[in-house]
Amino acid sequence: MVVALEKVPEKPAEFGRWQGALSLVFENRQEKTYLTHRSHQGPLLVQRPFYPEGPVCHVYLIHPPGGVVGGDQLTIAIDCRVDTDVVVTTPAAGKFYRSNGQLADQQVLLKVAKGSVLEYLPQETILFDGAVVKTKTRVELDENSRFFGWEMVSLGRPACHERFSQGQATVAIEVFKQDQPLLIDRMVLNEQTIKASSGLAGHALVATLVVYPATKAQLDKVRVMIDEHRFSGVTLRNEVLIVRLLAEQAEPVKTVFTAIWAALRPDFNQRQPCLPRIWST
Numbered sequence: 001m002v003v004a005l006e007k008v009p010e011k012p013a014e015f016g017r018w019q020g021a022l023s024l025v026f027e028n029r030q031e032k033t034y035l036t037h038r039s040h041q042g043p044l045l046v047q048r049p050f051y052p053e054g055p056v057c058h059v060y061l062i063h064p065p066g067g068v069v070g071g072d073q074l075t076i077a078i079d080c081r082v083d084t085d086v087v088v089t090t091p092a093a094g095k096f097y098r099s100n101g102q103l104a105d106q107q108v109l110l111k112v113a114k115g116s117v118l119e120y121l122p123q124e125t126i127l128f129d130g131a132v133v134k135t136k137t138r139v140e141l142d143e144n145s146r147f148f149g150w151e152m153v154s155l156g157r158p159a160c161h162e163r164f165s166q167g168q169a170t171v172a173i174e175v176f177k178q179d180q181p182l183l184i185d186r187m188v189l190n191e192q193t194i195k196a197s198s199g200l201a202g203h204a205l206v207a208t209l210v211v212y213p214a215t216k217a218q219l220d221k222v223r224v225m226i227d228e229h230r231f232s233g234v235t236l237r238n239e240v241l242i243v244r245l246l247a248e249q250a251e252p253v254k255t256v257f258t259a260i261w262a263a264l265r266p267d268f269n270q271r272q273p274c275l276p277r278i279w280s281t
Contacts, residue, residue, distance in 0.1 A: 018065060020044040021075040026057060028083040033057040044074060053274040056085045060278050061122070067095035070102030070132060076109070080145075083115040085269075089276045090122045093154075093250070098130035099167060108137040112145040117269050120149035121261070121276070124205070124250040127189075129156050133169040141177040141212060148268060150257050152207040155194055158248050163204065165191050173208060175240055182212065182238040203231060203246040207253045209260060211268065214241030218267065222260055229256065 020042035027036045032055040038046060043065045050058040061076065068074065080086050096104050112118045118139075127133060139147050153171055155164035168190040175183040185208065193199035200206055211218070219236040222243060226232045231246035243260065247253050262273035 018042050018068075018072045018074070020063070020073070021077075022046070022061070023077045023079075024059070025079045025081065026084045026086050027081045031055055033084040033086055035059060044076065050277060052277060053271065056087060056271070056274070058087045058089075058276055060276070061088060061090050063090075063094065067097050068104045068106065068133075069097045070099035070104050072104050074106045076107070077111075078109070078118070078120075079111045080113055080116040080118050082113045084113070085117045087119045087121065087274075087276060089120075089278065091278045091281075093123045094125040095128065096125065096131040096133045096169075097128045099132035102132070104131065104133045106133075106135040108135075110137065110139045110147070110149075112139065112141050112147055114142045115144050116142075117146045118149070119261075119269070120147070122151070124152035124154050124207075124254070126154045126157065127164055127167070127169050129162055129164050130167045131164075131169065132167050133171075135170070136172040136174065138174045139176065139210075139212075141175065141182075143178070145177075146268060147175070147210065147212045148261060148264070150207065150209040152205065152250050152253055152257075153189070154205045154250055155189060155200075156204055158204045164189070164194060173210065175210060175212060177212075183210065183240045183242065185242075200246055201231065203248060205245075205247045205250055205253060207245045207247070207250075207257065209241075209243040209245075209257050211241040211264065213239040214264075214268075215239075218264055221263060225260060225263065226256065 022040045022044035025037035026033050035049045043063055045062045047060045156162045170188050172186040195202055222234050234243045245253050265271055265273050
């Protein structure tokens with residue numbers, strides 16, 4: 001089924017706000033995945049597809065303005081049709097700037113059809129102090145489809161000694177298979193939840209990694225890999241492997257998540273790790 005994006009009306013230029021939408025469709029043709037349809041409105045683009053590992057299609061999502069402000073609405077829809085193999089990443093961190101009181105909204109819909117594989121590996125999202133944000137990533141799976149993805153949210157810019165002391169962010173991740181919920185994860189992040197011992201315990205970065213389908217053997221392997229990280233957890237429910245890490249900065253988490261991806265990929269996707277080229281530039 002083609003992903004249908006409701007057209008978002010453009011705001012008048014004097015408001016200085018972006019209404020962006022991006023729709024991508026991938027199809028298998030002669031045992032190779034092609035980007036067969038792309039459409040965009042506003043500041044959301046993709047570069048040309050890359051094929052560093054033969055039939056697997058690698059694409060990079062680009063947001064030319066470099067950041068999102070209050071009032072912006074971004075919608076991304078990725079439709080991986082039957083028997084496709086897709087890797088999606090971003091060239092740089094996403095940024096949500098201080099709000100003028102309006103909400104910044106980002107919605108991501110990832111459809112993974114029968115027999116398809118989607119690896120969704122974006123760089124971190126940075127929430128500047130005072131941002132008011134709502135993001136949701138929804139994954140819709142079908143029979144024998146596979147998904148590996150992560151999300152890293154940096155609260156403020158610790159390297160610049162800037163903390164997220166004002167504002168609020170609602171971050172949601174949902175995984176459905178044939179309309180049945182496998183995972184519904186929702187976090188409300190503000191100064192209180194960041195400081196709370198039952199929340200982020202003062203950490204400036206929270207990251208979530210999701211794998212489907214996963215096994216008990218993979219759960220055990222990942223537990224060994226994150227054992228040295230005090231503020232971490234890994235669970236397996238409904239064949240969904242969930243890894244959560246708390247940290248101060250993104251780079252150590254990227255290293256851990258990339259190591260997990262590299263360790264699980266041969267079983268998960270029957271392929272050896274192939275890092276996106278953009279990560280080395």
